[in-house]
Amino acid sequence: DQQVKQNSPSLSVQEGRISILNCDYTNSMFDYFLWYKKYPAEGPTFLISISSIKDKNEDGRFTVFLNKSAKHLSLHIVPSQPGDSAVYFCAASAGRGHGGTSYGKLTFGQGTILTVHP
Amino acid sequence: GAGVSQSPSNKVTEKGKDVELRCDPISGHTALYWYRQSLGQGLEFLIYFQGNSAPDKSGLPSDRFSAERTGGSVSTLTIQRTQQEDSAVYLCASSLLAGTSYEQYFGPGTRLTVT
Numbered sequence: 001d002q003q004v005k006q007n008s009p010s011l012s013v014q015e016g017r018i019s020i021l022n023c024d025y026t027n028s029m030f031d032y033f034l035w036y037k038k039y040p041a042e043g044p045t046f047l048i049s050i051s052s053i054k055d056k057n058e059d060g061r062f063t064v065f066l067n068k069s070a071k072h073l074s075l076h077i078v079p080s081q082p083g084d085s086a087v088y089f090c091a092a093s094a095g096r097g098h099g100g101t102s103y104g105k106l107t108f109g110q111g112t113i114l115t116v117h118p
Numbered sequence: 119g120a121g122v123s124q125s126p127s128n129k130v131t132e133k134g135k136d137v138e139l140r141c142d143p144i145s146g147h148t149a150l151y152w153y154r155q156s157l158g159q160g161l162e163f164l165i166y167f168q169g170n171s172a173p174d175k176s177g178l179p180s181d182r183f184s185a186e187r188t189g190g191s192v193s194t195l196t197i198q199r200t201q202q203e204d205s206a207v208y209l210c211a212s213s214l215l216a217g218t219s220y221e222q223y224f225g226p227g228t229r230l231t232v233t
Binding site: 004006032034036041042043044045046049089091093103104105106107108109110111 | 122149151153158159160161162163166174177209211213216217218220221222223224225226227
């Protein structure tokens with residue numbers, strides 16, 4: 001049961017253009033969403049997050065949009081740079097506002113390989 | 119300061135053997151998580167520690183998998199009688215405290231191959 005899905009295994013974008021990575025989720029209990037970036041042979045690194053009380057969060061070139069009714073979020077990178085080429089994982093948590101033993105546990109999507117061409 | 123480290127970086131083992139994977143979290147981080155990434159899949163939660171106790175073991179796939187954490191620091195993930203489906207990258211993460219308000223910092227992972 002894949003609760004977080006990234007349906008595009010890969011995305012190719014020209015340098016300077018916008019990259020849009022998409023993520024869908026099924027669990028209504030998720031109330032916090034994160035994007036991680038992963039280079040080969042390294043662990044994922046945190047990029048940006050958004051709480052379910054917001055619909056947009058921006059940090060420099062990175063913006064995450066959340067559509068709760070559609071259970072969909074997206075990561076926009078603009079302008080895209082060759083150094084952004086990596087695997088991007090969407091993750092979700094039901095930790096905020098919930099107690100219990102799953103606090104902090106992240107559920108990840110399968111990842112999307114982004115390639116930014118010079 | 120030092121990040122999360124994991125050892126070994128690569129492990130090849132024969133089916134049926136036991137393996138131990140080690141995680142050294144960032145000093146002072148009380149929460150520690152184990153995930154694994156199988157080929158073509160996302161990261162799958164295995165277990166999390168708060169201090170030395172494991173409040174959530176729900177992701178361990180079978181009773182062949184166990185983990186412990188001692189001294190609130192180093193953690194080992196043990197897989198007994200390895201099977202080919204155990205082949206994956208095993209990732210460890212730590213955070214200052216448990217909870218989504220606290221960023222999880224990941225180690226580089228251990229790539230386990232069961233032949």
